[in-house]
Amino acid sequence: MRILLVKTSSLGDVVHNLPLVTDLARRVPGATIDWLVEEGFADIPRLHPAVGRIIPVAVRRWRRHLFSAATWHGIAAFRRELRREAYDRVLDSQGLIKSALLGAQARLAPGGQRCGYGREAAREPLAARFYHRGYGIPRNAHAVERNRWLAAAAFDYTPDLPLDYGIAAPPLAADWLPTDRPYAVLLTGTSRADKLWPEDHWQTLMQALTGAGLGLVLPAGSAEERQRATRLAAMVPGALVAPPMAVAQLAGLCAGAALVVGLDTGLTHLAAALGRPTLALFSGSDPSLTGVHAGPGALNLGGAGQPPAPAVVIAAALDLLAS
Incomplete structure (x- = not known):
């Protein structure tokens, strides 16, 4: 199965999406998990070993220069890159009209589906109109758990795994850092x-x-x-x-x-x-x-x-x- 995750921004939201990747890697063995993310935060999914292709999008930059030829060339290049693979499942855990529209640009494999929060659960209810399946995840839960429950509903497994962000980073080596004490x-x-x-x-x-x-x-x-x-x-x-x-x-x-x-x-x-x-x-x-x-x-x-x-x-x- 090839899966595309759509969680573009902000930095904290992208971090909150990481445990969902760990869950999918364990519950959907052999799946390829790609991630569509705002270019400034692409380093975050790169920290997770289960993430395959990272597809940067530059909505924040494009909207500042909407009438620039470079912007439209960038949009066309992004769309070609996004559609290079066909996905069995596109999972939008952002729940915004912006993220739903981006996910709608992805190419689906035969029988593929776009999934996300239901109208009553999405941050922007109109986003749910772009999904084949929407799920009524409670709004009064922590953002990390809402993301995990959404993935469990979309892939039909019980969300009972221990919380695991699945990332590590080597400590920074820099000559300006303190060396004589923590x-x-x-x-x-x-x-x-x-x-x-x-x-x-x-x-x-x-x-x-x-x-x-x-x-x-x-x-x-x-x-x-x-x-x-x-x-x-x-x-x-x-x-x-x-x-x-x-x-x-x-x-x-x-x-x-x-x-x-x-x-x-x-x-x-x-x-x-x-x-x-x-x-x-x-x-x-x-x-x-x-x-x-x-x-x-x-x-x-x-x-x-x-x-x-x-x-x-x-x-x-x-x-x-x-x-």
């Missing part, structure tokens, strides 16, 4: 201002982690995130701001960390998926549906309108380091 990765940037944690809280945590013998590494993406990380690093001697890195390098950075503390952002989910001790700090969203979900070494602290106090975060961090 390090913690602090993910201080996020997409929304209400998800931020106060900078004085970060300073208190950083001082405690330094006192526990850890080096501190602060990755940053956008210019605003880099300015924040630079301010924070200046508050604590020895803390350093990581240079700009691709997703694969960031995975290696997290894989080598003794501890990762991050906000509600995709890299925090990636660290948890890699099995690192991870604390996710919530201030503007509810972790019950989209928090880190990877066993006892991954903890969610805080909630919407209830940022965790520094003392709570420090205690949890020290507990993880000691376990």
Whole structure:
């Protein structure tokens, strides 16, 4: 059986789709599993050994230059690549009109089907019109489990396997990393201002982690995130701001960390998926549906309108380091 997974973005959503791959590899022996994903996140499915062909799509880039000839050439090339193979099953676990339309471009083998969430379960109900079969997966479950249940329904097996993201990454080898002590990765940037944690809280945590013998590494993406990380690093001697890195390098950075503390952002989910001790700090969203979900070494602290106090975060961090 040849399967195409459609989960294009964002980073956290792509990470949440990984256990579904592990389940399919075990429950559908011999299946070839391909993945359609936004180009900026293609490094994530590459980490899973059961993923075969990765088909990058550039919707985010194309829509910024919709009337460019290069955009239309890119769209045509993408469609040719997508249709190079015929699929027995196309599984859209994104549940958006965008993802459903992308999945509809795939070529089906005789008897092939497109599957996804039913109208009552999809994030955008209209997406269900593009599937041959839609499934009513409960909306009040964690995103990881919803994806796994969807795959189980589409392929007719019981979703009773242990949670397994199925990925690993070699620790990053870089001459700027601390070599005399273990390090913690602090993910201080996020997409929304209400998800931020106060900078004085970060300073208190950083001082405690330094006192526990850890080096501190602060990755940053956008210019605003880099300015924040630079301010924070200046508050604590020895803390350093990581240079700009691709997703694969960031995975290696997290894989080598003794501890990762991050906000509600995709890299925090990636660290948890890699099995690192991870604390996710919530201030503007509810972790019950989209928090880190990877066993006892991954903890969610805080909630919407209830940022965790520094003392709570420090205690949890020290507990993880000691376990």
